[in-house]
Amino acid sequence: MTVSILIFLPVIAALAVLLFKNESAKYAALFFSVVELAIAGVFLAKFVPDATSQFGIDVPWLPQMGIYFKAGIDGISMIMVLLTTVLVPLIILTTYKHQYKNANAFYALILFMQAGMLVVFTALDGFLFYVGWEAALIPIYFICGLWGGENRIRITIKFFIYTFAGSLFMLLGMIFLYLQSPNQTYDIVDLYRGARLATGHSSLIFWAFFIAFAIKMPLFPFHTWQPDTYTEAPSAGTMMLSGIMLKMGVYGVIRWLVPIAPQGVMSWQNVVMGMSVIGIVYASVIAFTQKDGKRLVAYSSIAHVGLIAAGIFAWNSQGLQGAMIQMLSHGINVVGMFFIWDIISRRLGTRTISELGGIAKVAPQFSIAFLIIVLGTVALPLTNGFIGEFLLLNSVYQYNIWFAAVAGLTIIFGAVYMLRMYKNVMQGTTNELTATFTDIHGSEKLALGIICLLIIGLGVYPQPILHISAAAVEHLIYIVKVSR
Structure with a gap:
């Protein structure tokens, strides 16, 4: 059993969903996504939490150009596979109250996007990684452009230009490393070796990869596409972007950027840490001023990603472990938060908090589910957001106490604007508009129930997740240490 089944099943499922019409398309999409989750569960049950890559596939693709279809799963990839396979069925479930024109195409695009992201999270060949990176971008472009809001065309083009331009920098970096590698392949091990041979170009390699990953995350000041895209995209598209797709950038930093350009990271470490910390404060301050609930959550996401980036670039085991569990937690929380605002918008026709x-x-x-998601987002102890933020702040503190002091503001600011938002939306007296609000039922209750259970479960007992990635994280730190 190899990782190829995880990669290709969503492609086959997407093609099958295209054959269904109207309501049946969403049921087929949910069925296939649950099957994919079950397969991921089998991989998890057979996974040995050491530093090795497991369930691998390595077959010639374009061997004359040094390109192989090589993929596998280690502890870091396993967390990302779980994130993707858990969230996609949840996201599909959140769409059940919507009516989409050409629903079969909409759900097929979601499954195609899942396949692309799984390629990114499992690829052990640089060219395959790039193909997955671009393949995941194309479906979300159509999801946003065809089913988004009034300004969807302008916003989607901006989003596409930003991300595609960043990808070109990464491709140039890949090609340069390929030419430096001893065996003239895109194999991840050869690219690591090629980077060591090209130490004089370490800063150029660093920026070639960093720009692509920083745009995708997004990290300040490469974030300007994000709030508009999150606001204009259909709710399912926003959830795919924020819950999973932005983690491609974070994962890229951990798996590719730092091991490939360790000298470049050392040269620019303070700059990136400063960008991350500034982004935390900037996004939090902007979140305070937002009147649209969905846009507030978008800026909140930028602040949380800034803390994850700071923890990674501090480059110690606490930071990497914190980043791994926080990516999972943030994905769950942000999907829950955007679903909350989708329910409010669908019932009342507005997202204006006032x-x-x-x-x-x-x-x-609905109010209980909303509160649990808010508490997870602000990292209350015994919720899923706490352990990740604790480890991340600990790692930043080890790097620099002043960076940690400023980065810690994300918890304070986040608590203030999130709890204030909850108070203004849920508390007080009803008005003519909100008096007609009906409580959650059916698929809404099921989706929010699963999200709340995950928030509490991971908060109370995060050790299994930390155990999965621990050995792979330590091995990666060792590789970078030797490279330096």
Whole structure:
């Protein structure tokens, strides 16, 4: 059993979903995504949490150009596979109350996007990684462009130009390393060796990869595409972008950037740490001023990603472990938060916070789910957000106490604007608009229930997740240490 089944099943599923019409398309998409989750569960059950790459596939693709279809799963990849396979069925479930024109194409694109992201998270060949990187971009471009809001065309073109331009820098970096590698291949081991041979160009290699990953995350000041895209995209598209796709950039930094350009990272470490910390404060301050709930969550996401980036570039085991579990936690929380605003928008026709209030009085189950997601987002102890942020802040503190002091503001600021948002939306008296709000039921209750269970479960007992990635993280730190 190899990782190829995880990669190709969503492609086959997407083609099959295209054959279904209307309502049946979403049921087929959910079925295939649950099957994919079950297969990921089998991989997890057979996975040995050491530093090796398992369930590998390595077959010639374009061997005359040194390109192989090589992929596998280690502890770091396993976390990302779990993130992807858990969130995709949840995201599909959140769409059940929507009616989409050409629904079969919409759900097929989601499954195609899942396949591309799984290629990114398992690729052990640089060219294959790049193919997956671009393949995941194409479906979300059509999802946003065809089913997005009023300004979807302008916003989607901006998003595409940003991400595609960053990808070209990464491709140039890959080609340069290929030419430097001893065996003239894109194999990840050869690229690591090629980077060591090209130490005089370490800064150029660093920026070639960093720009691509920073745009995707997005990291300040490469973030300007994100709030508009998240706001204009359909809710499922926003969830795919924020819950999973931005983790491609974070994963790229861990798996490719730092091991490939360790000298470049050392040269620019303070600059990137400064960018990350500035992004935390900047996004938090902007979040305070937002009147649209979905846009507030978008800026909150930038702040959280800034902390993850700071923890990674501190480059110690606490930071990497914190980044791994925080990517999983952030994905769950942000999908839950965008689903909350999707429910409010669908029922009331607005996302303006000042027009809401008193919803808890008429929808108690919804208010409890909303509160649990908010508490996970602000990293309350015994919720999933706490352990990741604790480890990340610990790692930044080990690097520089002043960076840690400023980065810690993300917890304070986040608590203030998130709890204030909850108060303004859910507490107080109902008005003519919110008095008509109905409580959650059916697929809404199921999706929010699963999200809340994950938030509490990971918060109470995060050790299994940390155990999965621990050996792979330590091995990666060792590789970088030797390279330096």
